[in-house]
Amino acid sequence: MKPHRQSLYKAFGCALRGIVTAVKTERNMKIHMAAALIVLIAAALLHLDRMSWLFLILAIAIVFIAELMNTAIEAVVDLISPQKHVLARLAKDTAAGAALVAAAFAVMVGLLVFYQPVWEWIQSMTN
Numbered sequence: 001m002k003p004h005r006q007s008l009y010k011a012f013g014c015a016l017r018g019i020v021t022a023v024k025t026e027r028n029m030k031i032h033m034a035a036a037l038i039v040l041i042a043a044a045l046l047h048l049d050r051m052s053w054l055f056l057i058l059a060i061a062i063v064f065i066a067e068l069m070n071t072a073i074e075a076v077v078d079l080i081s082p083q084k085h086v087l088a089r090l091a092k093d094t095a096a097g098a099a100l101v102a103a104a105f106a107v108m109v110g111l112l113v114f115y116q117p118v119w120e121w122i123q124s125m126t127n
């Protein structure tokens with residue numbers, strides 16, 4: 001394989017382009033972006049502790065990583081197997097499964113992190 005060096009700056013640009021393209025073209029990425037924004041604003045308003053922030057950021061990162069990998073796998077499968085194939089289906093279905101596991105993890109983290117502070121906030125509003 002021919003050695004190929006690219007500047008750090010260019011590599012960063014390519015990575016950023018991948019993220020921007022995925023957000024522009026993938027509906028799920030737009031949903032994850034909106035959800036992440038709402039979650040981070042709620043976390044700031046509720047003054048969550050550092051550990052809660054850590055878990056929320058971890059969950060958001062895992063969801064984005066899984067969705068980006070899913071998008072990458074979909075693109076490669078469409079490139080090499082535009083026609084139906086059982087292995088293409090397996091690749092796409094398992095990649096989508098990974099994204100679903102990540103989203104389920106994020107929902108569980110959200111419930112565990114927000115349950116108590118939201119409950120306390122509701123009580124303070126009603127008292």
Ligand SMILES: Nc1ncnc2c1ncn2[C@@H]1O[C@H](COP(=O)(O)OP(=O)(O)OP(=O)(O)O)[C@@H](O)[C@H]1O
Nearest residue numbers: 026028074081082083084085086088089092093096
């Ligand atoms: N080349 C193929 N061969 C066999 N099955 C395929 C193929 N392409 C797609 N599929 C099946 O159709 C499903 C949906 O594929 P598609 O490419 O439309 O992704 P998607 O779920 O619509 O992705 P997104 O909505 O994130 O763009 C796959 O999970 C797979 O089961």
